[in-house]
Amino acid sequence: MPVISYIDAVTLALKEEMERDARVFILGEDVGVRGGVFRATAGLYEQFGEKRVLDTPLTESAIVGVAIGAAAYGMRPVAEIQFADFIMPAVNQIVSEAAKLRYRSNGAWNCPLVIRAPYGGGVHGALYHSQSVEKIFAGVPGLKIVMPSTPYDVKGLLKAAIRDEDPVLFFEHKRCYRLIKEEVPEEDYTIPIGKAEVKREGTDVTVISYGLTLHFALKAAEELAEEGISVHVLDLRTLIPLDKEAVIEAVAKTGKVLIIHEDNLTGGFAGEVAAVIAEEAFFELDAPIRRLCGPDVPAMPYSPPLEKEFMPSPEKIAKAIRELAEF
Amino acid sequence: MATDILMPQLGESVTEGTIAKWLKKPGDKVAKYEPICEVETDKVTAEVPSTISGTLTEILVNEGETVEVGKRIARIAEEGAVEEKTLAREEENTEEAAKEETHAEVAEDQSMKHRYSPAVLRLAQENGIDLTNIQGTGKGGRITRKDVLRVIEEGKGIQPAVTEPVEEKQALQREGNKGAPEPSRAESQIPDKPKAKPSGVVLEEGDIEVPVSGVRRTIAERMVMSKHEAPHAWLMMEADVTGLVELRNRLKEEFKQREGVSLTFVPFFIKAVVDSLKEFPYLNSVWAGDKIILKKRINISLAVATEDALFVPVIHDADEKSILGLAKEVHRLAKKTREGKLELNDLQGGTFTVNNTGAFGSIASSPIINYPQAAILSFESIVKRPVVKEDAIAIRDQINLCMSIDxxxxDGLMAGKFLKRVKERLEAFGPDTQI
Known part of the structure; x- marks a missing residue:
């Protein structure tokens, strides 16, 4: 099995799905001739041509609107929003159209659409190239939200998203793009949407996370193992639908829970996970549920020390886990 | 000074870089902003400039090697590098020392011993485990889920959480002591060995174990907390209450007939306290960590003892009540306490505690503050004593006022001023005072 990076897994999944299904096409800003600003669609324009890899104007509402129309018509569009920060002009299309199409047509129409968007900070991207936007969509029924953390999961989940009959938001952490590498099978496989995965077994503290912070948690767990603290790490992989069973099972392993994400604390997805735990796993709890999230400030600061302050880190996570372990 | 040169971030998604070529070698002088090496990423190739002027002392990453953004790739030295190292080491040492100190503190703190998490309670209930037998390893002595799981796994210390007849337990304990010749057998068979551990008390023949009731435990916890948290200071004053005694003697028969409750000294005590609290709001306050809260309402907690417990029901807004109103309230609360009918509301909101220790003959006491209040005042027995009054010896009714403060x-000065006002008020009562 070749070792490939997170972003290579994106490209590979797109390529394989386009080869497999002629209805799959890509549209977005600079996805064609340029191959994407992050190079996620590199080589696809050359292989599949301009009719299946569309360079669009800088109009996110149109990118998603066109994709919704095509999806309703039977195509399998994969729309790229260059940075998740720029998804805002398309929110009306996503929330009012894509999410509701199946429901309002009583199942007569559906919207098999994938919207890919790189999100997250820690890359000196400052205000408009660092945002995490998942909480904006997490409360909108009709949307699935997938946020993988590893190349293996990226390939399997992106393929599953493209084959899904309903709209899927596929958020890729841009810091993971070239940081995370692992062996990925060359053959075709999918990973079911809505299934979390235990990425590390442990007995003292349970950490629930996704995306980049999951890797920070694994790194912290590695260090803490030397101190004799055993950390159980659950990767949600899919936020919506949430794998409640896996969450409760992970909580039951230790009774102490730390939920981590980079998105802001207030209204962040950790609150929903905490609520599920409080409602359905109360008698498993051995300590107050803790959250480690981005602070409630309007955006990622440009100043490097302030960005560091904003971002969760293995050190901050280790500290929080240690406190829980000692509790 | 030596400065680290780090692998720079060369693009938003770039997390690592490869050293393509070193432009300087160790020993070379470099000027600030002068390129020292070339770095290649999958997006760009760029030169890395020096951040200071000095001498390149060390190259840490060879040509062709790939390292993460932020990793040290070289060191550039100025003068004074040695000093810095020593300094850093010293800092480390103090940090370690500080860590050790906190550890020692944590070991002694038992404040969380009876805070049980849902998981701990469930496991204890499902497995019939008496949590009082378990030594907690969590913060503040808290019993963790793991502690309970360990006990379940070891199969020790398990006993019906409900109740085992006391006699049976005693017998078992005694047997254990008698079985001294074969200690190994005795040890492995006595299931409640952990229980003896915390107290360290040895049971001898004829001793009776009395299980601690919930109320007793609460009293114990609150007393310990108060003594532990609040540094107590104590002072006592003497008051001449001859006038008050005469007043009460004159009124008590008629009062009892008219109002249906006895007229005791307690309402007079409370009245004197309440009026003085208005002059000294700090006595009617609560310690809240980073601030002191001066309470607006004056709610007097009144210590009422029953045979086996102590309760402190509260007279709310005592400053709005007359002697008659206070007398009725004291009567009502004392009755409810003795009948065991106190409601939660009767026990909440106290801001200052009055203790009538004279009722059982005490002439001096050092009460424990009703935490988190600021002070507690004991009224001792009224006794006839020979005292010097206007240079002559006189027989007077004297009372000691004993107060503990947080x-x-x-501080002593304000507490003393307050207590003096209480004394003056008590002494101001005369046979003809209108109530």
């Missing part, structure tokens, strides 16, 4: 909130 020295974090109050």
């Amino acid at each position: 020295h974090r909130i109050l």
Whole structure:
């Protein structure tokens, strides 16, 4: 099995799905001739041509609107929003159209659409190239939200998203793009949407996370193992639908829970996970549920020390886990 | 000074870089902003400039090697590098020392011993485990889920959480002591060995074990907390209450007939306290960590003892009541306490405690503050004593007022001024005072 990076897994999944299904096409800003600003669609324009890899104007509402129309018509569009920060002009299309199409047509129409968007900070991207936007969509029924953390999961989940009959938001952490590498099978496989995965077994503290912070948690767990603290790490992989069973099972392993994400604390997805735990796993709890999230400030600061302050880190996570372990 | 040169971030998604070529070698002088090496990423190739002027002392990453953004790739030295190292080491040492100190503190703190998490309670209930037998390893002595799981796994210390007849337990304990010749057998068979551990008390023949009731435990916890948290200071004053005694003697028959409750000294005590609290709001306050809260309402907690417990029901807004109103309230609360009918509301909101220790003959006491209040005042027995009055010896009714204060909130001076006002008020009562 070749070792490939997170972003290579994106490209590979797109390529394989386009080869497999002629209805799959890509549209977005600079996805064609340029191959994407992050190079996620590199080589696809050359292989599949301009009719299946569309360079669009800088109009996110149109990118998603066109994709919704095509999806309703039977195509399998994969729309790229260059940075998740720029998804805002398309929110009306996503929330009012894509999410509701199946429901309002009583199942007569559906919207098999994938919207890919790189999100997250820690890359000196400052205000408009660092945002995490998942909480904006997490409360909108009709949307699935997938946020993988590893190349293996990226390939399997992106393929599953493209084959899904309903709209899927596929958020890729841009810091993971070239940081995370692992062996990925060359053959075709999918990973079911809505299934979390235990990425590390442990007995003292349970950490629930996704995306980049999951890797920070694994790194912290590695260090803490030397101190004799055993950390159980659950990767949600899919936020919506949430794998409640896996969450409760992970909580039951230790009774102490730390939920981590980079998105802001207030209204962040950790609150929903905490609520599920409080409602359905109360008698498993051995300590107050803790959250480690981005602070409630309007955006990622440009100043490097302030960005560091904003971002969760293995050190901050280790500290929080240690406190829980000692509790 | 030596400065680290780090692998720079060369693009938003770039997390690592490869050293393509070193432009300087160790020993070379470099000027600030002068390129020292070339770095290649999958997006760009760029030169890395020096951040200071000095001498390149060390190259840490060879040509062709790939390292993460932020990793040290070289060191550039100025003068004074040695000093810095020593300094850093010293800092480390103090940090370690500080760590050790906190550890020692944590070991002694038992404040969380009876805070049980849902998981701990469930496991204890499902497995019939008496949590009082378990030594907690969590913060503040808290019993963790793991502690309970360990006990379940070891199969020790398990006993019906409900109740085992006391006699049976005693017998078992005694047997254990008698079985001294074969200690190994005795040890492995006595299931409640952990229980003896915390107290360290040895049971001898004829001793009776009395299980601690919930109320007793609460009293114990609150007393310990108060003594532990609040630094107590104590002072006593003597008051001449001859006038008050005469007043009460004159009124008590008629009062009892008219109002249906006895007229005791307690309402007079409370009245004197309440009026004085208005002059000294700091006595009617609560310690809240980073601030002192001066309470607006004056709610007097009144210590009422029953045979086996102590309760402190509260007279709310005592400053709005007359002697008659206070007398009725004291009567009502004392009755409810003795009948065991106190409601939660009767026990909440106290801001200052009055203790009538004279009722059982005490002439001096050092009460424990009703935490988190600022002070507690004991009224001792009224006794006839020969005292010097206007240079002659006189027989007077004397009372001792004993007060404990939280020295974090109050100092002796203010406490003394307050107590003096209480004394003056008590002494101001005369046979003809209107109530």
